[in-house]
Amino acid sequence: MSGLRLKECKELTERLPVQEAALPTRVVLPLQQSLGCPNDPIVNVGDEVAEGQKIADTQKTVAAPLHAPISGRIIAIDNLPNACQYPVASLVIEAIPGRESQGLVGSHWQVDEFTPEQIRKVVREAGIVGLGGATFPTHVKLSPSKPIDTVIINGCECEPYITADHRLMLERPAELLEGARAIARAVGAENIIVAVENNKQDAVQVLLDHNKNHNLKIVVLPSIYPQGGEKVLIRKLLGREVPSGGLPLDIGVIVNNVGTAVAIADALKTGRPLIKRVVTITGSGVKKPRNLLARIGTSFAELLAQCGGITDDAAKIIMGGPMTGLAVASLDMPVVKGTNCLLVLNQRDARDYEEKGCIRCGRCVRACPVGLLPNFLADFAKLRDYEKLVDYHLADCIECGCCAYVCPSRIYLVQYFKGAKQELKTRRAVCR
Ligand code: SF4
């Protein structure tokens, strides 16, 4: 259970500052961009909307509202294909020529002026979700039902290629540390730990310099995958185990990504909702890899065009990193709140392998960072034995891909687990 040392492939973008992407003329916004429940539109086709205006919301607790990333007109509310080509309820906004978005101008409050209740309210109204990819609504995380003693800010970014968090730590350390303090204030935690891997020494130094005003604990960890998984990180930093089927709050901890901390500071200080995020656009199939601050809803095609386009031998597009990302079928897909990376691989890097039979070598078991039996889980998933999948703790799988990475038979283990989890979720589907 020690993790994997992967080829990092971060050199393509780790030294490239984040640049604001060109304003899109059209954005496509799936109504559900967080774990939990979908939003309902609160605008109609034909309405004019202003940048930052709330356009979709719900009374359900586990959800986060959606805001207009650009000023424009609602031209459609319809079911449109998502990254997996499933139709999902979406809003489309088209910019009105001559009425471009001006950028939001907000007040400048101090984080310390907010009570815990006010912090939760601002975070909810800003539509903030976990920006490391998990997309859990942050205001729910900031409303723990149990006492919390420690807040961990996750700056590990252990997955190859992705450098969005690395750049944020380098470029926005003040907001990151302020956001961390706001999180701790909201949940009443005394300890704040910012965890960074040792392949980002420049970020460590910048955080240490800024921390003189804050006195948080900055911990440098060796670079190992999947250290950024919250269960793995908590064990490494605090020696505590999240119980099977449980949550970090069960052991007095909450974990937030560095991007989430920055978004919280932005919302508190300026009233700015979450309408942009940093996306790393990289890989052997991109002509000029970059880190872009992109409006939510911008199409992958538009972002790639700002990176010189794709190479002639580009073969695979992945939303996210190579270990946990999702292959996408179309460049029309939009950036959503959870999109931290757009990875395009050329034919050589994207080659597929033929799946062979399990040889019971046990490598997947040794590689699993949460102590599962991936070979058995795959068998149960193939047999659709959902009782056994529950008994063998499929729910604890963090979908890190370590098992599939080491499997000599090239078994697509994670795909089996994702499919089985989806089926279990459908069977139990309950929205609060
Ligand atoms: S994907 Fe799941 S089963 Fe496989 S190594 Fe990661 S946690 Fe373990």
Ligand code: SF4
């Ligand atoms: S690593 Fe692959 S071949 Fe080996 S036991 Fe696991 S699933 Fe089977």
